[in-house]
Amino acid sequence: MIESLTLDQLRVLVTIAETGSFSAAGRKLYRVQSSISQAVAALEEVQGVRLFDRSGHRPTLTEIGRVLVDQARTVLVTARKFEAVAASAREGVEPELKLAIDPPIPSEPLIESIRALNSSFPDLPVTFSTEGFGGSLRRLRSKTADLAICVLLPTVPDDVVAFPLMRVRLQAVVARDHPLATLGRPAEREDLVPYVQLVLSDPVDPGRPNYGLAGDRLWRFVDLGRRLDFLLAGFGWCRMPMHLIQQPLTAGQLVPIEIAEDQTPAEGLTIYAAHLRERLPGRAGRWLLADLRTRLAGVNQE
Incomplete structure (x- = not known):
């Protein structure tokens, strides 16, 4: 019994x-x-x-x-x-810490912070999910995530408290055999329109505002890895985080292109750690926020 x-x-x-x-x-x-x-x-x-x-x-x-x-x-x-x-x-530690991560976030510093979190709070269940572009903010608002490591465009929403962690620089690139690779000058909008643009998209709300679009021939992707595969295969052009394309750039598989009057911030996208204003993180969440801010202070991914 x-x-x-x-x-x-x-x-x-x-x-x-x-x-x-x-x-x-x-x-x-x-x-x-x-x-x-x-x-x-x-x-x-x-x-x-x-x-x-x-x-x-x-x-x-x-x-x-x-x-x-x-x-x-x-x-x-x-x-x-x-x-x-x-x-x-x-002792004020949350029963579970749920994290949501946007696609452009570099893995290495995040891995180190989560490893340190596991050492400091070995009994804390941590739930980790990677999201399509915009998915982390949606998870915060649906209260299925406590903290988001994310990009917030165009501005930080009023219902969110966000701490800038680092910047990730983007570079417009094409495969070496793509017609834009031999353009020889900054690409105007008219140069880009005939070609497919490989776009990171929100799988739940593909109609939400997008930034940096140059035409109507859009192929939408949820994850950066698959988009990189199609980019290397020559199917289109896109802006990619530099930390993901350094090797194929060095190997000559990808060619950087310059875009005239490019609105993409030259200093790169700001990566934030964020939580809902009405849902303050517990002790472990605060510890992780502090660790990320300390670990990434002054770091830019190029």
Whole structure:
């Protein structure tokens, strides 16, 4: 009967399996052997199974006993996690931290901050999702994300508190065999219109405002990796974060192009850490914000 099952009984069972005997388990748990035997007998009686074969010199786990030891370990880990999360909540740590990340964000500094977060808050469940362009803001507003690492265009919305973290410089590029690669001068709008522009788009709301569009031949992508594949294959032109195209630029697979009267900020896109104004982050969220701001202070991705 599950209501008669105790964590103490499971702890005794696992300790016997780990130490190899009832007496060794008693020494490890600072209990007399008779107490260990009583805990096992009670567990066997309540569950209606024989956990140990007592026919030999020392009791050995039965087949079902070995299976239940594994189950007991899982239950004990879950119970420890339960206690740890409750203790963290008492100290102001949120029960879960949900992050949403926009496509242009460089992975390396984010990975380092999340690794540090896991070290500082080892019992904190962290949920991580990468989004199409604009998806992180939507997740904040739907309250399915606590923090967003994102681009906010054209301005920071009134319902969001945002902290600038870094800038990511964009470069307009084409494949080396694309007609625009040999234009030899800054491309005017009339030069760009005949060709496909590879655009990062919001998969939920593709009609939302877009920036930097130069024509009607738009191929829309949710992720930067697939857009890069099509860019390298010569299907169109686009602006890409420099940290993603440095290698193909160096290898000559991509060619930079200059766009006349380009409205893209020369200093690059600003990357923000953001949360809803009405939903203040907990202790772990504040820690992550501070770590990101410290780690990325003055850093520009070029």
